[in-house]
């Protein structure tokens with residue numbers, strides 16, 4: 001699991017959320033704190049797809065590192081900074097907001113790189129470097145790419161510290177969405193109904209034993225439970241056979257030029273057609289990929305891709321985010337889906353996301369099914 005991010009904004013402001021002030025202390029308590037545990041770092045370090053991609057990106061493109069200056073944004077355990085040093089960097093600045101920096105410093109020393117890698121404890125937004133760098137490397141991706149909003153920090157680092165000729169690692173990112181089938185919808189519906197049955201028993205007992213009628217709270221309780229069970233996207237490791245139609249790209253990011261404004265509100269219309277025989281459309285699966293291509297002037301010798309798409313052979317700790325429909329919709333091969341997708345940050349916590357999906361389906365005989373619109377929360 002990535003770090004949790006479930007705080008609310010308060011009054012001590014610091015980092016910015018595309019213009020909106022963010023409470024630094026609350027952000028630290030709710031977001032950064034999890035990254036201070038080796039347990040969480042180990043989870044990321046054990047993700048072979050992630051590790052292989054970054055390892056190959058660095059060691060198959062040593063020309064970007066030999067004799068160069070590198071900034072690792074959010075170094076965590078220090079792994080990416082250490083690889084940059086091993087690949088021949090002259091100097092690596094490894095910046096980490098949490099006390100994990102102390103473990104990173106130890107690790108750097110234990111791997112004999114203390115003369116090359118300098119670990120700096122602090123937020124990238126607050127620290128000062130003595131020089132501009134040739135490469136910025138960072139593993140900033142959250143669920144469905146943008147949860148956690150850590151890319152804001154990478155943009156800040158790039159605009160302050162990357163040389164005009166510098167290279168971003170990774171250089172590009174994409175978000176994908178595809179229609180899926182899944183048994184999770186029925187399971188979650190059952191969980192919601194169970195929670196409401198339990199509430200009815202609770203109402204009876206509270207009235208009988210304690211003399212208070214709480215039924216006025218039934219509606220807000222039901223809304224709360226609905227949001228939790230039916231509207232919150234789920235982490236899932238989808239099998240490719242669960243994907244019912246052509247995946248669509250909902251966002252492409254050039255990490256060398258993107259601004260925070262470009263990623264604050266993602267809005268797009270995409271289409272997909274059902275490729276499976278008679279089945280049920282149970283929802284949509286979202287995932288991302290990133291690429292290491294270097295820059296136009298200084299391209300990678302070997303381009304590397306890190307994908308979190310559904311796969312038979314491997315899975316990542318990011319998995320996919322699943323947005324479930326209640327009820328599911330019968331569909332068949334050739335049905336044509338038009339989707340309006342939008343994703344915004346939660347007003348209460350800029351590291352969480354809200355997704356709105358509107359869908360129209362034209363079936364293969366040309367008949368339009370009733371359109372639907374759903375809100376989801378990526379918590």
Ligand SMILES: C[S@@+](CC[C@H](N)C(=O)[O-])C[C@H]1O[C@@H](n2cnc3c(N)ncnc32)[C@H](O)[C@@H]1O
Pocket residue numbers: 032035036044045073074075076077078079080095096097098100122123124125138139140141150153
């Ligand atoms: C996803 S982890 C990646 C850790 C390590 N680079 C790796 O690849 O294993 C992101 C790290 O960035 C740190 N981080 C996030 N935002 C930061 C910021 N604004 N300044 C400094 N560190 C930050 C977190 O504390 C966390 O350790």
